[in-house]
Amino acid sequence: MVSAEETLPLVIALHRLLRGLRRASGDGATPPTQLIVLGLLTQHGPMRIGxxxxxxxxxxxxxxxxxxxxxxxxxVSRAPDPNDGRGVYVAPTEEGLRTLRSVARGEAEVLAELLATVPPEDRTAVLDAAPVFLALxxxxxPSP
Structure with a gap:
């Protein structure tokens, strides 16, 4: 079992790293919640607002x-839910997908520059951890 005390430094480091990547990449125009929405819609497909x-x-x-x-x-675009006249589905537009890719690419470029400054074994460990972080x-x- 892993304790919260053991994971706290990692949580703090991840917050600082992500904030730093965002700042260094120069994209301050797209709010983080909008990026989360675009990421969710890209990963899971169109969704209702709920x-x-x-x-x-x-x-x-x-x-x-x-x-x-x-x-x-x-x-994003909205389309009526064919099964519920009151509901709508939200989907990313081409512009939304371009925005998400652009922001992610900018942050990835900054991260690549940072990783180039650490020993190769550390770089490998960070890159190998990506699937674990995605699964976490x-x-x-929670699924709706």
Whole structure:
């Protein structure tokens, strides 16, 4: 069993690293919640706003406001739920996909530069951990 005390330094380091990558990549235009929405829609396909709220996680009114802003900015589209006339599905637009790829590429370039400064065995360990982190990220988000 791993304790919270043992994982705390990793959590802090990950927060600092991600914030630093974002800052160094120069993309401050796309809010983090919008990037999370685009990532979820890309990974899981179109979703209802309630599903997004659960996966983000945030309240449904917050998810609704985020999606409305994203729609105004051309990042997502909405389509009626064929099984429920009151519901809508949200999907990324081509512009949304381009935005997500651009931000991720910029952060990946910064991370590649940083990894070039550490010993090869450390670089390998970090890169080999990517599938583990992805699996852990998927486990933290409850399925709707």
């Amino acid at each position: 599903e997004l709220a659960v996966r983000i996680p945030c309240s449904q009114p917050t998810a609704t406001a985020v999606v409305a802003t994203m729609r105004q900015n051309g990042l 990220a998927d486990r933290t988000a």
